[in-house]
Ligand SMILES: [Fe+2]
């Protein structure tokens with residue numbers, strides 16, 4: 001088995017996020033809140049680790065720079081909308097429409113990463129480097145997940 005490249009790992013996580021959105025769009029009340037929390041723990045560390053490991057590498061190359069800057073702006077919009085959803089909770093009338101907009105936004109972003117950014121990245125990042133980036137990505141992502149879980153515990157203890 002060849003070692004996974006960073007695109008393989010990101011693709012798998014994109015699929016997991018998309019499945020969570022499908023469940024979340026059908027859910028209500030406490031179940032919706034639980035699914036939204038799981039989605040955040042998957043999506044936020046994914047974006048932060050992309051920004052820490054893959055995006056800086058792609059900002060260095062003229063053929064991937066524009067696509068990467070667009071990706072960074074899309075991450076910011078996603079963060080912003082997540083904060084809005086966090087602030088209202090599942091009983092609010094705006095919850096469901098905001099979840100739908102978030103799902104569309106993330107779906108569009110994932111399509112651009114997989115359809116445009118990654119194919120361009122493959123032209124400048126060697127297979128060996130893409131394997132190394134996969135390892136670095138997983139390390140970064142795991143540390144962001146731990147940070148989030150620690151913060152959640154501290155919030156719960158207050
Ligand atoms: Fe991604």
Ligand SMILES: [Fe+2]
Pocket residue numbers: 047050071075109113
């Ligand atoms: Fe992304």
